[in-house]
Amino acid sequence: MKWLKLAMKNVLRNRRRAIVTMLITAVGVAAILIGGGFANFTYVSLKEMAARSSGHLIVAHKDYFEQEESIPMEYGLSDYKTLAKTLKADDEVRYAIPRVEFSGLISNGEKSTIFMGSGVDAKYEFKVKGPFLQIEQGNVLSKRERSDDPKVMLGLDLAKSLNANVDDSLTLISTTVDGGLNAVDVTVQGIFSTGMPEVDKRSIIVSIDTAQSVLLTEKVSSLALHLRDTESTFTKYDELSEKHTELAWQTWLDEAFFYVGVKNLYNRIFGLLGIIIVMMVFFSIYNTVNMSVVERTREIGTLRAIGTYSTEIMRNFILEGMFIGLIGAITGITIAFLTSLGLSIADIQMPPPPGRTTSYPLVIDVPTFLYLSTAFLSATICILAAWLSSYKASKKPIVGALSHV
Amino acid sequence: MNIIETHNLSKQYQQGELSVNALTGISMNLPRKSFAALLGPSGSGKSTLLNICGLIDKPSNGKLFFCGEDITHASEKELTKIRRNNLGFIFQGFNLVPVMSVFDNIEYPLILSGVDKKARKERVNAMLDMVGLTELKKHLPDQISGGQKQRVAIARALITQPSLVIADEPTANLDSRTATGIIQLMHKMHRELSTSFIIATHDERMSSQCDSALQLHDGELQ
Numbered sequence: 001m002k003w004l005k006l007a008m009k010n011v012l013r014n015r016r017r018a019i020v021t022m023l024i025t026a027v028g029v030a031a032i033l034i035g036g037g038f039a040n041f042t043y044v045s046l047k048e049m050a051a052r053s054s055g056h057l058i059v060a061h062k063d064y065f066e067q068e069e070s071i072p073m074e075y076g077l078s079d080y081k082t083l084a085k086t087l088k089a090d091d092e093v094r095y096a097i098p099r100v101e102f103s104g105l106i107s108n109g110e111k112s113t114i115f116m117g118s119g120v121d122a123k124y125e126f127k128v129k130g131p132f133l134q135i136e137q138g139n140v141l142s143k144r145e146r147s148d149d150p151k152v153m154l155g156l157d158l159a160k161s162l163n164a165n166v167d168d169s170l171t172l173i174s175t176t177v178d179g180g181l182n183a184v185d186v187t188v189q190g191i192f193s194t195g196m197p198e199v200d201k202r203s204i205i206v207s208i209d210t211a212q213s214v215l216l217t218e219k220v221s222s223l224a225l226h227l228r229d230t231e232s233t234f235t236k237y238d239e240l241s242e243k244h245t246e247l248a249w250q251t252w253l254d255e256a257f258f259y260v261g262v263k264n265l266y267n268r269i270f271g272l273l274g275i276i277i278v279m280m281v282f283f284s285i286y287n288t289v290n291m292s293v294v295e296r297t298r299e300i301g302t303l304r305a306i307g308t309y310s311t312e313i314m315r316n317f318i319l320e321g322m323f324i325g326l327i328g329a330i331t332g333i334t335i336a337f338l339t340s341l342g343l344s345i346a347d348i349q350m351p352p353p354p355g356r357t358t359s360y361p362l363v364i365d366v367p368t369f370l371y372l373s374t375a376f377l378s379a380t381i382c383i384l385a386a387w388l389s390s391y392k393a394s395k396k397p398i399v400g401a402l403s404h405v
Numbered sequence: 406m407n408i409i410e411t412h413n414l415s416k417q418y419q420q421g422e423l424s425v426n427a428l429t430g431i432s433m434n435l436p437r438k439s440f441a442a443l444l445g446p447s448g449s450g451k452s453t454l455l456n457i458c459g460l461i462d463k464p465s466n467g468k469l470f471f472c473g474e475d476i477t478h479a480s481e482k483e484l485t486k487i488r489r490n491n492l493g494f495i496f497q498g499f500n501l502v503p504v505m506s507v508f509d510n511i512e513y514p515l516i517l518s519g520v521d522k523k524a525r526k527e528r529v530n531a532m533l534d535m536v537g538l539t540e541l542k543k544h545l546p547d548q549i550s551g552g553q554k555q556r557v558a559i560a561r562a563l564i565t566q567p568s569l570v571i572a573d574e575p576t577a578n579l580d581s582r583t584a585t586g587i588i589q590l591m592h593k594m595h596r597e598l599s600t601s602f603i604i605a606t607h608d609e610r611m612s613s614q615c616d617s618a619l620q621l622h623d624g625e626l627q
Contacts, residue, residue, distance in 0.1 A: 002516055006504070006505070009504040010504055012504075299503075302494075302496065302502075304461070305461050305488065306488065306493075306513070306514055306517070306562075307485055307486070307488045307489025307517050307518075308517060310485075398456075398461040399456050402461075402496070402500075
């Protein structure tokens with residue numbers, strides 16, 4: 001306790017210098033936390049979006065992901081309902097939703113364009129997509145769609161291209177599983193946006209039944225497994241892929257190209273900024289302790305003469321550095337917390353990222369581990385800086401230190 | 406037994422390419438309970454010899470014994486331990502720690518020695534009483550006079566009841582009246598605590614109080 005008191009008194013010897021150093025540390029810690037919190041929010045959001053879009057796990061015919069289909073649904077799942085029931089029996093699996101991926105032409109009678117279609121189970125699909133599918137006009141597909149009145153949802157840019165509105169009639173034309181052509185008339189139920197113009201320009205969503213009737217098949221392309229907890233994705237993947245070796249398995253990460261790209265980019269940007277901030281804090285504390293060491297060389301000599309070990313001298317300086325780091329870290333954490341609180345109240349929207357059309361809220365979501373690791377990092381930097389600057393002084397010959405002016 | 410014993414001690418300093426002999430062939434004994442003066446003009450090697458006797462500097466040649474033990478080649482760690490337990494220092498410039506109060510400055514060597522809090526308090530208060538600074542125990546060094554600072558330094562040097570106190574020009578920075586008080590205090594402490602003192606000084610009043618004197622000239626004992 002005596003040493004802590006002494007360290008605190010020494011820190012306050014030059015109050016202005018100590019406060020400036022603490023502020024630099026605080027700003028550094030706050031910058032790391034705010035940057036990290038923003039990146040974390042982005043990762044969590046994109047991860048959730050990707051997982052809800054594809055499912056946490058995607059299971060398909062063993063050749064589905066590797067081979068090109070020569071005819072539609074060549075590598076489709078036949079007895080998918082039994083498989084879905086089996087997989088759904090697992091407590092951790094919330095939904096096992098069938099999907100039909102297909103493509104073809106969509107026409108309004110005057111103009112035809114290419115589409116990329118998804119046949120979905122309306123009962124679960126829109127529930128899991130939640131806020132990540134933005135409805136621009138109309139509604140999502142009904143759970144009880146009449147087989148004689150099939151509906152379609154169009155991507156925003158596709159609807160614009162076809163000049164289509166809700167309740168308009170369009171025709172889907174696609175190659176069937178037999179290699180022939182089939183056409184089905186559909187009514188526009190809604191218009192959606194994924195926020196990605198490239199996707200919205202081609203995407204349509206129909207019910208599984210409609211997609212199967214276009215392709216003349218009973219098969220589906222894949223089953224999307226939605227788990228209760230995203231974090232258990234990879235353990236579940238290992239477990240299920242080992243159990244069902246006759247099938248091919250993927251995780252959401254295999255299809256989350258945007259998530260992976262953003263994460264790689266942000267990790268580099270924020271990583272570099274983090275290193276710069278850490279260096280700035282390190283040199284600031286090093287400089288402060290170094291100045292203090294030089295000013296107190298004579299005192300160090302006195303303390304050494306009266307029987308203080310050089311390690312004890314260093315310990316005192318390290319405690320001083322730790323105090324600066326600790327107070328700086330606490331202040332920085334407070335700044336970051338208040339900033340994240342302020343931003344959540346202010347509801348500031350970020351401009352859409354490249355390749356997207358929708359803005360997103362500026363939210364700073366700092367996970368507990370980031371608070372703890374930043375505080376630990378700050379203390380470590382301070383200890384290292386104090387150790388480096390005091391090491392030389394503590395080893396200086398006592399006579400030389402005592403005659404220091 | 407002697408506190409300090411030296412055999413043919415010498416010390417050379419390197420100043421650029423020149424080698425300067427600060428001490429040459431010093432052989433001396435400092436018996437227990439002595440109150441010795443180290444005399445000589447400036448540059449005669451007083452401080453160098455004092456530093457070696459205080460184990461804060463090492464001789465270039467010769468042998469050094471502390472309480473009968475050869476410590477010529479002792480490690481820095483061993484020397485620090487001896488200084489902590491057996492030596493006290495009084496400096497010309499007082500060398501108090503400015504952020505510590507009078508009480509804390511005197512208490513510091515006891516903390517190093519691992520004395521418990523209650524015993525520390527008792528011993529520091531007794532020492533403050535002996536040096537007449539009880540009223541000022543909460544003051545910082547900046548808030549007391551030069552003579553009072555030197556009293557604190559004396560108290561700090563003696564608080565661990567060391568075998569030997571090294572004093573380097575303890576009255577040089579004080580006016581004559583205060584210096585007389587400090588000399589009397591050191592002599593009183595020597596008598597009451599039976600601690601040996603070796604004092605480098607120019608002050609004749611100080612040297613006249615000493616029971617022995619070592620005269621140095623150009624690094625050699627006269």
